[in-house]
Amino acid sequence: MNNTTIDDAIKEGHYYLSQKFSNYKNETIWILQNVLKVDLSDIILNKHKLIKKKNYDKYISFIKRRYQAEPLQHILNSVLFYGYEIKVNKNVFIPRPETELMIDVLKSEVGFKNNVLEVGTGTGCIPIALELEKLADYILSVDIQNDAIRLAKENAKNLKCSRIFFKNESIFDLSTNKKFDLIISNPPYISLKEIPNLEYQVSLYDPLNALTDYSDGLNFYRFFNDFANLHLKKNGFMLFEFGIKSQVTELKKIFSKKIYDYKFINDLNNSPRLILLNKKND
Secondary structure (H helix, E strand, O other): OOOOEHHHHHHHHHHHHOOOOOOHHHHHHHHHHHHHOOOHHHHHHOOOOEOOHHHHHHHHHHHHHHHOOOOHHHHHOEEEEOOEEEEOOOOOOOOOHHHHHHHHHHHHHHOOEEEEEEEOOOOOHHHHHHHHOOOEEEEEEEEOOHHHHHHHHHHHHHOOOOOEEEEEOOHHHOOOOOOEEEEEEOOOOEOHHHHHHOOHHHHHHOOHHHHEOOOOOOHHHHHHHHHHHHHEEEEEEEEEEOOOOOHHHHHHHHOOOOOEEEEEEEOOOOOEEEEEEEEOOO
């Protein structure tokens, strides 16, 4: 029999996680909520209630995994993206809060589009948000990884999406006659030489092919520039995330001002994070 109360479990979680993480109080509660399948008010009102041994053991195993720097999203198997619960696993890149900025930019700068191409499906968070926020009518979402497509389809089904069409194919091999109103992607933008310098948690737990193009981190942008000649409508938009400030100069070289009007958009840390391009009519 286990004599541990909810309050005892919280204190034990604090003991471990406070050594590693500044947000340890919230993370402890999130883990406990996930294990007990209760909301915050239940935890607050039942602090002196005993926890079943199997739940306590599971909770402690989650706390210790987090102590070892495993991403919380992997432990809980989910993440919130633009307010929608998205399942994650070890086979896909964990959606970051800064990527939500793409949805904000589409709302304020672009608006609703009929035909959208999204490249690098991952969890499916971007096309799902596009549909649920009523920003697109038809979305073709492409990813080379079958595991990613499988998970994205599950997420789309769970959230009752019906306008997303997933394709398990490399964008470099994609054969289509379609012209799109919007091309959007958060591609692998880290250069291969920078991979050893990444935070331990990123390099260990995010798939390598979601982080780098195995080159200088700019190959996808070069491809999109060529692809858009044939497959982006006049007055169409492209929106891409990128990584570091030094890439701004390189992106200016890739995308010609003769063809596009473009602007760089800063994230909450006031660092350049997105490039929004509008193909000229002439």
